Amino acid sequence: MADDGQDERGFFGERPPQSLKPSQPREEKPHYLGHRQRLRDRFRRAGPETLSDYEILELLLFRSIPRADTKERAKALLKRFGSLAEVLGAPEHLLREVEDIGEGAALDLKIIAAAGRRLARGEIKGREILSSWSQVLDYCRAAMAFEEREQFRILFLDKKNALIADEVQQTGTVDHTPAYPREVVRRALELSATAIVLVHNHPTHAL
Incomplete structure (x- = not known):
């Protein structure tokens, strides 16, 4: 009987301990993944x-x-x-x-x-922007949407109506911005532009 007891203790000693905690359900990945x-x-x-x-x-x-x-x-x-x-x-x-x-x-x-x-x-740049006026409007809308101050913006074009430069000439307050024709002409001559597109936003309307 002594030998049987030793065998029994050895048998239980070799078994890994059993967890008394209930098994946890596997976590599911968030649905948005x-x-x-x-x-x-x-x-x-x-x-x-x-x-x-x-x-x-x-x-x-x-x-x-x-x-x-x-x-x-x-x-x-x-x-x-x-x-x-x-x-x-x-x-x-x-x-x-x-x-x-x-x-x-x-x-x-x-x-x-x-x-x-x-x-x-x-x-x-490098193509005729006036071939599609809607593309010019989309470009200006993306550049100026929700701008909080009025801007006087100028697109300078070459003889093929390709964009040379896009510049903010003046920035005003929430409801007005000054425009100076002499500055516009001077800058156009500096860039050798043959055509220009004048752009003016209205922040109160955009907001």
Whole structure:
């Protein structure tokens, strides 16, 4: 019997300790992670033209807001400002007024907007911008949307109507800006421009 007791103690001693805690259910991944991957796949497979404005805005917000659903945030931004171009053109402090859009996300959107303006200048420069007046309007809207002060902006063109320079000639207050024809002519001569487009915004209307 002594030997049996030793064998029994040895048998139980070799067994790993059993946990008395109930097994924990496996954590499921947040639902938005699958949505993000599907949206990225659609962008790669079908191209950006197949995505709506809010979906493009979602893609932009993915890196700024890594651990949350961005769909409702994107829709809230579009509801507040009206379009993707106007979201990117809005001042940073107005972007932060939208619920759940923090300082980091607002700054990232302004960086993207700055990159977009550089891209727009690169696309317009060297081709006839007046061949499509709507493209000129889109360019100016992206550059000046939600600008809080009135600006007198000039697009200087060469003899082929290609963009030489885009300059803010004067910046005024919230409701007026001065314009000086002599300065416009002087600058046009300096740049050897043969045509100009004068642009003037109305911040109170934009807001």
